[in-house]
Amino acid sequence: MSTISVRNVTKKYGAVTAIPDLSLEVTKGEFIVLVGPSGCGKSTLLRMLAGLESITEGEVAIDGEVVNNMMPRQRNIAMVFQSYALYPHMTVAGNMGFSLKLDGADKAEVAERVNEVAKILALDSLLDRKPAQLSGGQRQRVAMGRSIVRDPSVFLFDEPLSNLDAKLRVQMRAEIKSLHNRLGTTIVYVTHDQIEAMTMADRIVVMNAGTIEQVGAPLDLYDQPANRFVAEFLGSPSMNLIDGTISDSGTVVLGSGLELPLGASLRAGAEVTLGIRPEYISLSDTGGMKVRCMVSVIEPTGPATILVVEMGDEKVTIEVTGRVAHRVGDFIDIWMAKEHCHLFDTSSGIRLDQ
């Protein structure tokens, strides 16, 4: 278990700045997930931690020791790659024991450790196979096994589940989480899948354009997003965001002219964006703000139904438990839970109701 400190790190590729001045502290044994859209710099940051990418400015320290100029092998880290990156000419056992062999461990020691880890990952019957003879899930487990065998101080995962099908992804997600519970090793995990981030992380780091938008526990980020980007990025279906203006009486007037009693403390005329998650809009009277709208899409998912309704010119997504009797084109009343509405500054995106 190790701590990781990223201090004012900048990464430039020629004239392009991929990461401008980023700082982050990871505590011992923490499972931290870097999440963000493609090209936001999360994998670059992970590769800088691994030593696979040089650091233009700033410092990265593992357990207090600055590792900027250390080779990957000197950092005592292990990394699981998106493409598995298994050695195709070696067997599963060869792949898993490769790092120990390089460390000069004797054959018996390597075999013992490989068998031990293979049992944990249910790979013990596949040790003599080559990677080409394995399924995607098995390959992923071998990649993880290769990392675990070394007993590193930090695990780095670079979108390890993105090549797997949906069912296997859920299974592997649980396996990685239980592995973390068992080993307690510090994990830095990169993904663009916010469900993975929400379900696995102790803390989530939401990144955008090379900067950190917000860091915090998954549900804190979900319930109290610092800005519009985080609000929109976390959650599926994502948060409804509707532009409006604060009226003289302190209500929010939406583009369609609809007036909602929110934002009393804000300056009249301020341009705001109203945000509310689909599950906080109800089809029955739950005491929120009542709005009349028309159903335009119905998506039953089994346990829940997702409806898209037209509220003036705006489309709003609603998620309700179970099934609904409405049909496309029906006019219905919806109730928006006032306590779950957020207001964001339209130009800066910052949440105003903090």
Added chain:
Amino acid sequence: MDATVNPAVRQGQGIFSRYRRVDTITKLTVIAATVIALIYILLPIFWMLKSSFQTAAEIKQLPPKWIPDQIRLDSYQDINLLIPIWRYIFNSIYVSAAAALLATLIGTSAAYVLSRFRFPGMTLILVTILVTQLIPPITRVFPLYALIQDAGLLNTYTGLILSYAGFSLPFSILLLKGYFESSCPPEIEEAALVDGCSYISTFLRIILPISLPGLAAVTIFTFLNAWNDFLWASLLLNSSEMKTIQVGIGDLTAEGGGTRYVSMFMAACVLATVPALIMFIFVQRWLVSGLTSGSVK
């Protein structure tokens, strides 16, 4: 509910049976075409082989005698009296192997750099390599001869080896570049670095073993090109004991190989084929894998 079967399908007269019939005709056509192509390719080789075991009279007999009455090995014993065949074969093995080794070494290094790094002028280098493939080989005769002469390498194996390696390099680099890009993704190297390898041990322990099929393809390509060459060996070497087997056989033709000593001529041709054939059989599994690896991920 009872299941019923369409009578036409049950009796094999449905739409599928028609397709099956068409499929059989296609298969037979393909097999027939393959057999004709094989006969076309193999007939001269068979003629060469059987003639090497016959006397000159038997060879010239009409109608031709396809199967020798008796397997005679006299031609294989006597050929050394006409030309120093073993010396020529050794010369060919030496220049071909050296050229193959050199082309593989240089080609591997160049292809690795071109597949892994981005640097100014890289596109120009790649285009230049490609353009060299478009120039007719015969146009190289004068400039290259002058170059080898100026370098003082005329009538030396070094000059010939450098030429062969140079001819094969463009193809070798392009093939290996594609191979490195498709079969050795950078993540594998990165995984090795994280696992504890240095750059050199990554190359030796990971890249090299993975790239063996590609390297084998380039090696055999250069070897066979050099082995089969007649033009450059006859241009750049003039000392009789330095000749390669192809030039040696050429000399034999001028000394009655096509007439009086036709059976010895055929024996020499068989002997000239064997080393290349052995090498091909030895590495053909790798060769096929190496040539196709870049096409499909």
